[in-house]
Structures are given as structure tokens and as C-alpha cells.
Amino acid sequence: MMNKDIGKKVKELRLQKKMTLKDLSELTSLSTGFLSQLERGLTNIATDSLQKISEALGVDLSYFFVSVTKNRSHVLRSYEKEVFQVVNSKFIHYHLTNHSEDKTLLPRMIELLPINCHEDLSQYAHEGEEFVYVLEGTLTLFINHEQVELFPGDSAHYNSSIVHNWANYTNKMVRILVVSTPNSL
Missing domain, CATH: 2.60.120.10 (Jelly Rolls)
Known part of the structure; x- marks a missing residue:
């Protein structure tokens, strides 16, 4: 679920900045194929790679994460x-x-x-x-x-x-x- 949210945010930011996947790929050294899969929520991303994307898109790394935990159980999966x-x-x-x-x-x-x-x-x-x-x-x-x-x-x-x-x-x-x-x- 979180990967789809991250990918969606990456795509939204990239389009807002009028960047192509190729532009983002050149700025991050990540392949266009990988970035495309990420935007569609089909792959996981390492935090250091997401850091490269956040720098290329001009946002703080925290932009991609949600910090509200809804579960009130004693167990955290x-x-x-x-x-x-x-x-x-x-x-x-x-x-x-x-x-x-x-x-x-x-x-x-x-x-x-x-x-x-x-x-x-x-x-x-x-x-x-x-x-x-x-x-x-x-x-x-x-x-x-x-x-x-x-x-x-x-x-x-x-x-x-x-x-x-x-x-x-x-x-x-x-x-x-x-x-x-x-x-x-």
C-alpha cells in the first residue's frame, strides 16, 4: 500500500515540474523502467534511492511518508x-x-x-x-x-x-x- 502512495506522489510531483521519466532518470541515475514501475506501485524502493528522487524533485524526503498510525492494538505488524x-x-x-x-x-x-x-x-x-x-x-x-x-x-x-x-x-x-x-x- 505504501509503495503505491509513494509512486503516486512521485508521479504527481514529476508531472507538476513538467519532467519526463527520462529527465528524472538522468537526475537520479535510476532507470526509466524502474521509475515507471515505482510510479505504478509495482516495485519497492530503497530509502537512499527515494532520497535521490526527493532531491531531484525539490522536496524533503518526509514528503513521501505518512506519519499517522491508526492501529490501537498492542501488536504492530x-x-x-x-x-x-x-x-x-x-x-x-x-x-x-x-x-x-x-x-x-x-x-x-x-x-x-x-x-x-x-x-x-x-x-x-x-x-x-x-x-x-x-x-x-x-x-x-x-x-x-x-x-x-x-x-x-x-x-x-x-x-x-x-x-x-x-x-x-x-x-x-x-x-x-x-x-x-x-x-x-
Whole structure:
């Protein structure tokens, strides 16, 4: 369902900008055949490819996602998971619960798009604690002014009052599971 919605939005934007599939293909390095299938909801798209499309069409990545979860059950099926927030077009947050507002823990899956290793990355501290588990890719964790590489299966658990941040300095998507307190949403 979400792929049809994304494809529809891509097509609407492309037509508004009077672009052909070939124009979009040249700007994104994605084939016209793939883009055509995407617009018709016949294929899935990786987040980094959708980022290329969003840049070519002049919109933020979050434009393509819906952030309202309607299910009030205690169980969240994988196909029901929706994007909650896109931060700086680099961090895509998915809530892994249906009703986080009345919970202490905030479980999320976060996808980190690649960034330039020369970008200034500030560390910050806040109340609570965080648990991070790397599902896919190589995560660079900055913690207490140190830099540590975490690989799939690696985890970190720390008090959030210690200065910290994460980055993806690779050329592939990094996917992490994060459970934090307090739930400040």
C-alpha cells in the first residue's frame, strides 16, 4: 500500500515540474523502467534511492511518508509500521509501537542515510538512557568524545547524560534498533 502512495506522489510531483521519466532518470541515475514501475506501485524502493528522487524533485524526503498510525492494538505488524519522523533528510524514524504516548520506553527503528565524513557532527546530552542495536551496516557512535564503529549484532547501552551522537560514514544504509527513556513524545 505504501509503495503505491509513494509512486503516486512521485508521479504527481514529476508531472507538476513538467519532467519526463527520462529527465528524472538522468537526475537520479535510476532507470526509466524502474521509475515507471515505482510510479505504478509495482516495485519497492530503497530509502537512499527515494532520497535521490526527493532531491531531484525539490522536496524533503518526509514528503513521501505518512506519519499517522491508526492501529490501537498492542501488536504492530511489520506492514503497519510507518515513518514517524525524518530528521535533516538523514535519519528516518519508525516507531515500533502503536501508542507510545502512554509508555516509558520508546522503541524505534532508525535508518541513517550516508553523510559526508567532513560534516560537522555535534554531540549532545539529554535526560534518560539509550540502548542501540545495529541491525544492518556500520554505525559510527560518538560517545563521551570518543568514536566507536559498531557492526551488525553490536550494541551500546548508555546514560543519555553522556554526550553522544550517531553517524553513517559509509555509502550504504545503516539500520539500528533504539530503545530509549524517557519517552519524550
